[in-house]
Amino acid sequence: MVDKIEEQYLEKVLEIATKNLEQIKEKIGANASDLSRMNNYFWENYTEFDEYGYEMYDHKQAMQVGESWQKEYLKDMQRYEKMQENPYFGRVDFCYEGEDEPESYYIGIGNLAGGRAVLPLVYDWRAPVSGLFYDFDKGPASFEAPMGTLTGEITRKRQYKIRDGRLQYVVESDINIDDEILQMALSEHTDASLKSIVTTIQKEQNQIIRDKAHKILVVQGCAGSGKTSVALHRIAYLLYHNRDKLKAAQVLVLSPNSIFGDYISRILPELGEENICEMTLDDYAYRELQELGEAEDRYDELERALTGNAHPEAIYRQTKDFVAELDQFILELEWEVVDIRDFSYGKVSKSSDEISRLFYEQFADVPIFERMERIAELVIDEEETLRGRDLEEEDRLDVIAKMNAMYEISDPKALYNHFLRETGREELPEESRVIPYEDVYPLLYFKYMTQKMPKHDRVRHLVIDEMQDYSYLQYRLLSLMFHCPMTILGDRMQTMGEKQRDVLKFLPKIFGKQVHCVEMTKSYRSTTEIMEYAKHFSENGTDAAESVERHGEMPQEQNFANRAAMWDAIAEQIQASGDLHTRAVICLNQEESAKAAEKLRARGVECTLLNKESMKFTPGISVLPFYLAKGLEFDGVFIPDVQAYTTPLHHQAMYINATRALHVLKLYQIAE
Numbered sequence: 001m002v003d004k005i006e007e008q009y010l011e012k013v014l015e016i017a018t019k020n021l022e023q024i025k026e027k028i029g030a031n032a033s034d035l036s037r038m039n040n041y042f043w044e045n046y047t048e049f050d051e052y053g054y055e056m057y058d059h060k061q062a063m064q065v066g067e068s069w070q071k072e073y074l075k076d077m078q079r080y081e082k083m084q085e086n087p088y089f090g091r092v093d094f095c096y097e098g099e100d101e102p103e104s105y106y107i108g109i110g111n112l113a114g115g116r117a118v119l120p121l122v123y124d125w126r127a128p129v130s131g132l133f134y135d136f137d138k139g140p141a142s143f144e145a146p147m148g149t150l151t152g153e154i155t156r157k158r159q160y161k162i163r164d165g166r167l168q169y170v171v172e173s174d175i176n177i178d179d180e181i182l183q184m185a186l187s188e189h190t191d192a193s194l195k196s197i198v199t200t201i202q203k204e205q206n207q208i209i210r211d212k213a214h215k216i217l218v219v220q221g222c223a224g225s226g227k228t229s230v231a232l233h234r235i236a237y238l239l240y241h242n243r244d245k246l247k248a249a250q251v252l253v254l255s256p257n258s259i260f261g262d263y264i265s266r267i268l269p270e271l272g273e274e275n276i277c278e279m280t281l282d283d284y285a286y287r288e289l290q291e292l293g294e295a296e297d298r299y300d301e302l303e304r305a306l307t308g309n310a311h312p313e314a315i316y317r318q319t320k321d322f323v324a325e326l327d328q329f330i331l332e333l334e335w336e337v338v339d340i341r342d343f344s345y346g347k348v349s350k351s352s353d354e355i356s357r358l359f360y361e362q363f364a365d366v367p368i369f370e371r372m373e374r375i376a377e378l379v380i381d382e383e384e385t386l387r388g389r390d391l392e393e394e395d396r397l398d399v400i401a402k403m404n405a406m407y408e409i410s411d412p413k414a415l416y417n418h419f420l421r422e423t424g425r426e427e428l429p430e431e432s433r434v435i436p437y438e439d440v441y442p443l444l445y446f447k448y449m450t451q452k453m454p455k456h457d458r459v460r461h462l463v464i465d466e467m468q469d470y471s472y473l474q475y476r477l478l479s480l481m482f483h484c485p486m487t488i489l490g491d492r493m494q495t496m497g498e499k500q501r502d503v504l505k506f507l508p509k510i511f512g513k514q515v516h517c518v519e520m521t522k523s524y525r526s527t528t529e530i531m532e533y534a535k536h537f538s539e540n541g542t543d544a545a546e547s548v549e550r551h552g553e554m555p556q557e558q559n560f561a562n563r564a565a566m567w568d569a570i571a572e573q574i575q576a577s578g579d580l581h582t583r584a585v586i587c588l589n590q591e592e593s594a595k596a597a598e599k600l601r602a603r604g605v606e607c608t609l610l611n612k613e614s615m616k617f618t619p620g621i622s623v624l625p626f627y628l629a630k631g632l633e634f635d636g637v638f639i640p641d642v643q644a645y646t647t648p649l650h651h652q653a654m655y656i657n658a659t660r661a662l663h664v665l666k667l668y669q670i671a672e
């Protein structure tokens with residue numbers, strides 16, 4: 001009986017989805033012909049357009065409007081196509097307070113209605129009413145609607161599996177997002193991209209996704225707790241609810257590397273949104289410092305740290321204390337870098353005393369190397385008033401250049417070297433253009449504190465993933481660069497360093513009261529056995545992480561008398577695990593990864609060697625250093641040379657490695 005009614009509903013929904021799809025295809029066709037007609041008209045007539053450019057302007061506007069409609073239509077088309085296969089996954093029956101009969105709400109990846117003024121047959125998972133599905137069990141419930149909080153009672157909750165438009169099963173779920181369905185989702189094999197979790201979002205995750213109250217939301221979550229998934233679903237949610245204020249192109253994700261960027265790139269399009277911008281902070285620093293040299297990246301430093309060759313101040317130079325040293329030096333700099341003289345241009349003259357007053361008092365808050373330009377602007381203004389007309393651009397630049405000539409030194413690298421020398425440190429090597437990683441962010445900070453900083457107003461929401469891998473100094477820079485809302489996520493247990501870094505300790509000091517912290521302690525990725533095993537490698541193995549009860553084979557430690565035997569076993573076991581979609585051989589560093597790929601290939605195993613320049617993450621067998629595996633996950637993880645993991649940093653690496661595995665974890669070591 002249940003199935004009969006449900007089948008009829010599904011039939012109706014599919015009918016509407018098909019009808020809407022046909023209509024949208026017609027619109028796409030008609031709009032495409034309009035665009036092509038306008039284009040032809042342009043090429044035939046543009047030589048005769050009015051000389052003032054009005055017609056040209058009109059034409060451009062009309063084309064832009066038509067193109068943006070087309071984009072929207074195409075998005076709708078894709079949504080209806082997806083809905084033909086799987087139109088909804090959940091349903092809540094909600095009886096509003098004061099009503100007798102409950103209303104049924106079906107929830108899917110998008111809204112579906114049979115017309116403009118009719119109630120939707122399916123609601124988008126981000127719609128206000130859909131919150132009921134994720135947040136409540138049967139019983140009293142409420143949700144935030146545009147007109148306020150609506151209360152009532154959930155009388156029924158159901159989950160559906162629909163494939164290719166056919167109802168495979170219906171589950172009556174009394175508890176929040178039925179365990180059975182979550183278990184099924186988690187036991188699936190991974191792909192080379194992060195997947196949508198809309199069907200099984202958990203209550204604690206939903207609260208983060210739908211949080212609109214906090215400007216800077218910081219999420220500390222254990223390995224596999226869904227931080228990255230939640231961050232991207234949150235962006236989809238914010239885009240849906242702020243269509244006029246927030247566009248996908250205005251969201252920036254700071255990600256650890258390009259492989260990770262590729263890994264997360266398909267999820268927003270899958271959720272019916274356009275993709276967002278993504279970059280690494282190291283790439284940004286590289287570009288910003290290009291005129292001073294070639295900035296190293298985090299991985300250059302890590303490779304040194306892994307072999308015990310890190311610079312002794314590698315960590316200190318990213319701390320609050322070092323920033324204080326830099327601030328002090330910058331403060332004193334204003335007395336050393338200028339030789340203030342009398343100045344005159346045209347009819348305007350300024351005494352050295354007056355320039356000093358402007359430099360040290362009026363513009364005290366302006367970065368040192370921007371102040372003379374500000375004073376020049378004043379001179380230009382006065383001269384223009386006296387002349388009664390504007391100065392030519394060439395003359396303006398001349399005034400600025402003359403005023404800037406009072407600086408005796410302004411090259412940030414030379415000044416930074418001056419700082420290093422004065423504080424008894426070794427200077428950056430003259431002969432090399434390479435900027436060592438420990439000096440990259442101090443130098444960038446130095447530049448931004450003394451010169452005009454580029455504006456980043458285009459970014460309206462910033463996502464920082466793997467928050468524990470950013471230093472105090474990097475956050476200081478980020479707080480100077482971005483003033484938009486942020487979602488910051490990470491896990492102190494996965495710090496790529498000797499010690500765990502708990503950024504929650506200093507983030508409120510940098511961003512102030514706007515910071516709101518949330519914790520996620522449930523892990524969805526790995527089997528219980530793998531998660532329990534991984535805890536041995538964490539600094540405080542008893543950390544709160546608990547996994548969703550899902551069992552699999554015990555992680556396997558194997559000992560070998562020599563390398564050849566170890567690689568024979570790895571090759572054999574990888575080849576025997578062909579049922580796993582994604583497998584990784586995770587090594588300590590790049591050199592070991594290259595050797596590993598060679599050993600495997602010599603034994604007939606086809607694999608992809610990933611390095612920090614790699615752009616793509618593909619299914620199959622990947623060989624990579626631990627630091628590139630961060631944020632990713634694999635059905636099976638194989639870790640050779642476990643005996644080489646001896647330092648605290650290596651232990652951290654091992655924790656990261658082990659928590660990458662969903663179903664299978666094998667470790668190999670050479671016995672002493």
Ligand SMILES: Nc1ncnc2c1ncn2[C@@H]1O[C@H](COP(=O)(O)OP(=O)(O)OP(=O)(O)O)[C@@H](O)[C@H]1O
Pocket residue numbers: 182185186195196197200201202205221222223224225226227228229230491494524525630631632633659
């Ligand atoms: N509610 C959920 N339903 C189904 N799968 C989930 C859910 N939450 C998380 N997952 C799955 O758990 C895995 C881990 O998610 P994700 O990579 O987002 O976690 P993370 O916290 O960023 O991990 P890490 O910090 O270890 O890189 C993914 O396969 C994701 O699809």
